[in-house]
Amino acid sequence: MAEDYIRLTTPLTDEGVEKLKIGDRVLLNGVIYTGRDAAHKRMVEALDKGEDLPFDIKGAVIYFVGPAPAKPGWSIGSAGPTTSYRMDPYSPRLIALGLKGMIGKGGRSQEVIDACVKYKCVYFGAIGGAGALLAKSIKKAEIIAYEDLGPEAVRQLEVEDFPVIVVNDVYGNDLEKEGRKQYEVRD
Amino acid sequence: MREVNVSEITQAVKKLCMDANYYLPEDVYSALQEALKKEKSPVGKSVLEQIIRNADIAREEKVAICQDCGLAVIFMEIGQNVKFVGGDLKEALFEGVRQGYREGYLRKSTCHPFTRANVGDNTPPVIHYDIVPGDKVRIVLAPKGGGSENMSRVMMLKPADGLEGVKDYVVQRCSESGGNPCPPVIVGVGVGGTFERSAFLAKKALLRPLGRPNPDLELAAAEQEMLERINKLGMGPMGWGGTVYALAVHFEMEPCHIASLPCAVNINCHAARHKEITI
Numbered sequence: 001m002a003e004d005y006i007r008l009t010t011p012l013t014d015e016g017v018e019k020l021k022i023g024d025r026v027l028l029n030g031v032i033y034t035g036r037d038a039a040h041k042r043m044v045e046a047l048d049k050g051e052d053l054p055f056d057i058k059g060a061v062i063y064f065v066g067p068a069p070a071k072p073g074w075s076i077g078s079a080g081p082t083t084s085y086r087m088d089p090y091s092p093r094l095i096a097l098g099l100k101g102m103i104g105k106g107g108r109s110q111e112v113i114d115a116c117v118k119y120k121c122v123y124f125g126a127i128g129g130a131g132a133l134l135a136k137s138i139k140k141a142e143i144i145a146y147e148d149l150g151p152e153a154v155r156q157l158e159v160e161d162f163p164v165i166v167v168n169d170v171y172g173n174d175l176e177k178e179g180r181k182q183y184e185v186r187d
Numbered sequence: 188m189r190e191v192n193v194s195e196i197t198q199a200v201k202k203l204c205m206d207a208n209y210y211l212p213e214d215v216y217s218a219l220q221e222a223l224k225k226e227k228s229p230v231g232k233s234v235l236e237q238i239i240r241n242a243d244i245a246r247e248e249k250v251a252i253c254q255d256c257g258l259a260v261i262f263m264e265i266g267q268n269v270k271f272v273g274g275d276l277k278e279a280l281f282e283g284v285r286q287g288y289r290e291g292y293l294r295k296s297t298c299h300p301f302t303r304a305n306v307g308d309n310t311p312p313v314i315h316y317d318i319v320p321g322d323k324v325r326i327v328l329a330p331k332g333g334g335s336e337n338m339s340r341v342m343m344l345k346p347a348d349g350l351e352g353v354k355d356y357v358v359q360r361c362s363e364s365g366g367n368p369c370p371p372v373i374v375g376v377g378v379g380g381t382f383e384r385s386a387f388l389a390k391k392a393l394l395r396p397l398g399r400p401n402p403d404l405e406l407a408a409a410e411q412e413m414l415e416r417i418n419k420l421g422m423g424p425m426g427w428g429g430t431v432y433a434l435a436v437h438f439e440m441e442p443c444h445i446a447s448l449p450c451a452v453n454i455n456c457h458a459a460r461h462k463e464i465t466i
Contacts, residue, residue, distance in 0.1 A: 023230065023427075038303050068254040068294040077292055078245075078254040083334045083367045105334070105425065106367035127234055127425060128334065128369035129458040131254040133241040150305045151254075151294050163237075165230065165427065176365055179428020183228055183421030 007161070011059025012100035017122045020166045022175040026124065027161040032061040032103070036082050038152040039145075040090040047093065054145030054154050057094060061101035061124075066151035067141070068131065076141040076157070078131030081105040084123070088112050095121045103164055107176045117172045124164035125175070137162040188270040189322040191466060193279035196271075196324070199464050200283025203328035204259060205291035207462040208251045211242040214397040215373075215434070215459045222371055222424075222431040231429030235371075238424075238457055253458045256293035257330030259284045259312035260390070266321035277314070284312045296333065315387065327394060329461035335368035335454045341386050344448040350405075353378055353450050354413050360452045361417045361433065366426020369456035371434045373397070374417070376410075377451040379441030389453035392437035394461055401438055410436045 008016055010030035020026065033055050035043065043053055064084055068077030084104030091102060092115040100121050105128040108116075116123060126134060140158040147153050167175040216239070223235040245252040261280060288295055288309040295309040313331075340360055344352050357376055364372075377388025400407035413436040423429020434457070443449055 025233075066254060066294065066296075068251045068256060069292045071248075071250060071292045074250070077294065078251040080254050082255070083337065085367065105369065107365050107426070125366070125425060125427065127237050127241075128366075129253045129332075129456050130237050130241040132244040132248070132250050132252060133237055135250070136244070150307070151296070152305070167427070175428070176422075176426050179228070179230070179423060179426070180421045181428075183423055183428045183430055185419040185421065187419070
């Protein structure tokens with residue numbers, strides 16, 4: 001597992017994500033989009049009705065987050081990841097349409113891992129509960145859809161060196177599984 | 188009877204909401220620094236460093252430690268010689284939560300269970316009242332995040348399962364939780380009473396200061412054994428591999444029904460927030 005950081009700028013490409021392996025530490029730059037439970041439900045409902053998604057999904061990165069309100073002088077409030085498995089029912093559909101990255105915390109279902117391999121998408125982990133620190137890497141935040149959802153509205157974020165780690169790569173590897181194997185102590 | 192005006196309760200709760208969300212308790216902060224010394228995985232160490240840095244930023248800049256500012260769980264001990272005046276006590280608690288979450292730039296996380304429409308002001312809080320001797324009012328406010336709450340369970344074990352069954356269940360629950368509850372976690376275990384009482388005991392166990400084992404030696408030994416077994420699973424900080432998954436296991440016990448062995452496991456993320464005041 002590499003100790004050095006890899007800098008990536010969105011939108012991500014197949015070639016960009018193919019270089020990533022589990023445990024790689026990545027600094028993301030550019031535009032990413034927020035979406036959690038309620039926004040994912042609406043996005044998939046929009047697809048069912050033949051409507052457009054609120055942003056171009058090709059090469060996009062979705063951050064599973066519902067930020068705290070911004071204090072004066074801040075672009076956003078605390079903004080750490082939420083638990084990802086709740087998005088598992090929706091993610092494969094978005095991955096098939098060209099989503100290239102997801103940021104969250106916790107493990108993913110086999111269906112999501114398989115979709116990541118098939119369509120070349122990476123699941124990144126951010127540090128849960130480090131919302132104040134992560135907010136420092138978010139330079140601009142703007143609600144672009146579903147404003148009525150409050151903290152769950154879809155936001156466009158401009159990030160600078162946003163720190164994440166590769167948890168599931170395009171080769172079907174899983175950092176939770178491998179990391180655990182490495183440090184498990186059997187009596 | 189000592190009179191306490193409920194407007195004082197509103198002001199107290201408002202401040203507790205903000206302080207609890209900005210300032211990580213000292214014992215948790217120290218435990219994270221100890222964890223950093225013990226952690227063997229480089230990734231795990233880096234996670235702990237960033238969690239500590241996050242707590243520093245939140246404290247210095249008065250912003251929420253975590254964007255999940257939780258449901259407001261309120262434990263209230265009311266001296267039996269206290270008389271509340273000036274209005275409705277419950278409404279005063281609600282108003283304190285409303286003001287604290289609005290003015291403190293804290294995320295409002297309560298919603299309708301099915302439509303998922305956000306209530307908008309983080310009410311209702313979850314309130315546990317207790318009547319105690321004396322003429323004081325003690326309020327403990329513990330914001331509780333959804334991620335770690337989702338990994339919590341109540342299991343009605345069979346009496347034959349015994350203490351070993353409890354230990355196995357707690358370790359298994361952590362093993363299945365992985366990175367979801369934001370490890371390093373604190374594990375509250377409540378055994379005894381009824382179905383809901385065990386859950387209450389597990390929640391209360393989370394409020395006990397870290398580094399203070401249960402005074403009962405058998406329970407303290409069980410806490411230590413469970414902690415070691417959980418950390419040997421190798422899940423580590425954020426579940427990305429390592430040696431520190433749990434900072435502590437806190438075990439509370441009460442008598443139960445002759446037919447039952449209720450066992451609740453309430454998991455708390457590393458942002459183990461709680462603040463209190465005595466009026």
